[in-house]
Amino acid sequence: MKISRWLRNVILTELFIPITLLIVGIYHGLMQTVYRAGLIHQSSFAGLDYYQGLTLHGVINALVLTTFFAVAFGHATVAYFLKVEPRKQPTKISMWLMIAGTAMASWAMFAGKADVLYTFYPPLKAHPLFYLGLAVMIVGSWIPLFDWIGLLKSWRASHVGEKVPLAVWGTVINFIIWFTCTLSVAYEVLFMLLPWSLGWKATVNVALARTLFWFFGHALVYFWLLPAYVMYYSFLPKLAGGKLYSDLVGRITFAIFLIFSIPVGVHHQFSDPSIEPNTKLTQSLLTFGVALPSFLTAFTMFATLEYAGRKNGGKGLFGWIGRLPFFDSSRYLFSYFICGLILFIFGGFTGIVNASYELNAVVHNTAFLPGHFHMTVAGPVILAMLGMSVHLVSQLKGKKIFAPALNTIVPYLWMIGVFIFSAGLMWGGLQGEPRRTNLGLSYLNPKSDLFHPQWVPDTLLTLCGGFIMFLAAVFFFIVFFGTFFRKQTQQADQLEFPVSEALHDEKIIPLFNDLRPWVILMILIILIAYIPAILDVFRFAGPGAPPHLPGSPVPGL
Amino acid sequence: MQFLGVELDKYEFRALLTAMVVMTIFIFSMLYVVGARRSDVPQCVNFDKSYLTPRVDKIDDSTYEVYMVAQMWGFQPDEIRIPVGSTVDFYLTSKDVVHGFYIDGKDVNMMAEYGNVTKRTAKFNTAGVYKIFCHEYCGVGHQNMEARIIVGFPSNQQ
Numbered sequence: 082m083k084i085s086r087w088l089r090n091v092i093l094t095e096l097f098i099p100i101t102l103l104i105v106g107i108y109h110g111l112m113q114t115v116y117r118a119g120l121i122h123q124s125s126f127a128g129l130d131y132y133q134g135l136t137l138h139g140v141i142n143a144l145v146l147t148t149f150f151a152v153a154f155g156h157a158t159v160a161y162f163l164k165v166e167p168r169k170q171p172t173k174i175s176m177w178l179m180i181a182g183t184a185m186a187s188w189a190m191f192a193g194k195a196d197v198l199y200t201f202y203p204p205l206k207a208h209p210l211f212y213l214g215l216a217v218m219i220v221g222s223w224i225p226l227f228d229w230i231g232l233l234k235s236w237r238a239s240h241v242g243e244k245v246p247l248a249v250w251g252t253v254i255n256f257i258i259w260f261t262c263t264l265s266v267a268y269e270v271l272f273m274l275l276p277w278s279l280g281w282k283a284t285v286n287v288a289l290a291r292t293l294f295w296f297f298g299h300a301l302v303y304f305w306l307l308p309a310y311v312m313y314y315s316f317l318p319k320l321a322g323g324k325l326y327s328d329l330v331g332r333i334t335f336a337i338f339l340i341f342s343i344p345v346g347v348h349h350q351f352s353d354p355s356i357e358p359n360t361k362l363t364q365s366l367l368t369f370g371v372a373l374p375s376f377l378t379a380f381t382m383f384a385t386l387e388y389a390g391r392k393n394g395g396k397g398l399f400g401w402i403g404r405l406p407f408f409d410s411s412r413y414l415f416s417y418f419i420c421g422l423i424l425f426i427f428g429g430f431t432g433i434v435n436a437s438y439e440l441n442a443v444v445h446n447t448a449f450l451p452g453h454f455h456m457t458v459a460g461p462v463i464l465a466m467l468g469m470s471v472h473l474v475s476q477l478k479g480k481k482i483f484a485p486a487l488n489t490i491v492p493y494l495w496m497i498g499v500f501i502f503s504a505g506l507m508w509g510g511l512q513g514e515p516r517r518t519n520l521g522l523s524y525l526n527p528k529s530d531l532f533h534p535q536w537v538p539d540t541l542l543t544l545c546g547g548f549i550m551f552l553a554a555v556f557f558f559i560v561f562f563g564t565f566f567r568k569q570t571q572q573a574d575q576l577e578f579p580v581s582e583a584l585h586d587e588k589i590i591p592l593f594n595d596l597r598p599w600v601i602l603m604i605l606i607i608l609i610a611y612i613p614a615i616l617d618v619f620r621f622a623g624p625g626a627p628p629h630l631p632g633s634p635v636p637g638l
Numbered sequence: 639m640q641f642l643g644v645e646l647d648k649y650e651f652r653a654l655l656t657a658m659v660v661m662t663i664f665i666f667s668m669l670y671v672v673g674a675r676r677s678d679v680p681q682c683v684n685f686d687k688s689y690l691t692p693r694v695d696k697i698d699d700s701t702y703e704v705y706m707v708a709q710m711w712g713f714q715p716d717e718i719r720i721p722v723g724s725t726v727d728f729y730l731t732s733k734d735v736v737h738g739f740y741i742d743g744k745d746v747n748m749m750a751e752y753g754n755v756t757k758r759t760a761k762f763n764t765a766g767v768y769k770i771f772c773h774e775y776c777g778v779g780h781q782n783m784e785a786r787i788i789v790g791f792p793s794n795q796q
Contacts (some may be wrong), residue, residue: 440671446740
């Protein structure tokens with residue numbers, strides 16, 4: 082379908098800005114593996130401090146890119162499947178708020194005034210513009226949800242007796258999760274951290290701030306993941322040459338995410354003081370609930386791929402695997418999706434380790450953690466985002482893909498890199514190697530009293546993986562910017578997706594066609610899980626903390 | 639097989655069942671370890687200013703209480719000597735920002751937060767030097783935070 086020029090420009094802007102920033106994010110990803118392997122024993126390199134770069138890496142890759150992409154892809158999905166464009170005014174206001182917020186936070190980070198990492202735990206204090214910028218960006222990303230809900234309502238009124246398109250069901254659920262979970266971090270940032278960083282409030286309740294952050298922080302990972310799930314359910318089957326095994330399972334999956342994504346955040350705080358063991362155990366069990374939709378998805382995706390492989394002529398128990406279009410440059414999205422899925426098998430299982438109450442004590446805050454989440458956020462999430470960004474740019478700008486063969490191997494190279502990288506980090510983590518630490522200055526520095534030679538092999542392995550990932554990213558940037566800036570050869574302003582049919586297209590079940598009962602259930606479970614956590618924090622916490630700059634043990638602004 | 643009035647595919651049903659069984663096994667193992675190995679998450683302790691005074695209290699020959707204070711960028715006390723077979727209660731708090739507390743080779747893993755106290759108990763049955771790392775970013779000197787627990791060396795006996 083053809084879309085308006087203004088909408089095309091909004092989507093392109095919301096892809097171009099974060100992917101340009103991603104160059105900085107990826108560069109520091111590589112640099113961290115270099116510092117950590119002890120190749121350089123410095124606190125900074127090329128004018129960028131380790132922890133400043135780590136902040137940029139986290140904020141750009143995990144917050145800015147993901148949020149911009151989810152909004153841009155959401156606009157595209159809603160416009161395509163409901164055949165109606167979002168309203169111009171709110172869409173543009175949302176874009177400008179997100180850009181303004183990103184600009185403020187980026188200034189603070191690049192100026193070295195916000196070396197607080199993407200979790201910004203107080204009482205480490207950043208420049209007020211860092212907090213304000215993040216809040217403005219988040220508020221900007223709320224606006225489309227209300228616009229889309231309006232469009233969905235009028236679509237339902239004119240399509241009585243039809244199922245809400247699965248992609249729209251997933252997208253709207255994702256933004257309901259996002260809106261609900263970001264309420265807490267918006268409160269933390271605007272009412273606790275911002276006045277405190279300006280000196281208007283003397284202290285901040287550290288345990289409360291962390292609890293509010295993780296109310297948001299874990300649901301955030303599903304906000305990253307669900308756009309990829311939308312693509313897996315709606316596009317992957319068609320790309321593979323088959324049909325989606327079951328439409329209903331897709332709907333159930335997204336509904337379970339809606340109710341379980343948020344009331345699990347305390348599983349990031351198993352090692353924290355001031356939250357009772359029972360509260361932690363409850364949320365650990367709820368976390369197993371949120372693993373269920375991913376088990377369902379794993380089955381559905383394998384069943385879908387097997388169906389497609391057999392339809393393509395594959396025979397025997399495993400013969401269908403060879404009949405999938407792994408290296409078809411005209412179906413490059415398949416390559417991006419399949420690599421993400423393979424990584425996610427391992428990302429999912431290591432995630433269950435982290436979510437397991439006392440077992441978490443073995444790995445909490447060690448290098449195991451980044452080992453795990455690079456197989457999720459740097460697995461299915463980023464690969465789906467990057468592949469889809471190339472697809473959208475090529476369609477909307479009417480450009481052919483630049484270097485199509487390179488584009489097809491990028492995800493495989495990336496996947497190999499991530500496997501090696503994550504294996505190194507997890508191996509290190511099981512030997513106690515901490516995350517978020519400039520190891521090159523002390524533990525991996527033979528001249529230091531703290532030299533810890535046990536971590537030499539695993540950090541070197543991580544370094545190898547990091548190099549391969551970086552190489553894949555460079556290839557991706559060549560493809561993306563090459564496509565973006567090459568000569569237009571096709572009709573522009575087009576929006577097409579490889580939409581799949583369902584093999585088992587079940588009849589309408591009203592429960593899975595209406596979001597309201599699920600939202601009510603979501604709110605109930607959140608209240609049951611989080612009221613005890615908040616009460617614990619107030620019951621046990623002592624005095625609030627004054628602000629600290631990262632460079633000084635003496636409190637001060 | 640019917641589900642909500644819809645015919646459920648038999649393979650789908652089996653997958654669902656397998657997922658449920660796998661998760662039940664995970665959850666059972668998790669709870670079993672809590673009960674059988676007495677390995678648990680940190681306990682909550684009400685804050686009191688006395689926890690800001692770092693010290694090691696000897697209760698008897700094999701029972702110790704360590705009041706650990708994390709600060710930018712070190713632990714106090716930074717060297718603890720105990721005999722083999724000691725049981726140690728670690729009380730942890732922070733003087734400034736959030737710090738981590740991880741005893742290498744033990745499953746003691748806690749966060750140190752200003753105005754909050756947390757507690758874990760560990761038994762040291764093997765002689766050796768146990769390093770304590772800070773695993774939460776706490777400012778420019780984060781990578782220099784380390785403390786040691788020295789278990790069972792002769793100088794302990796003095």
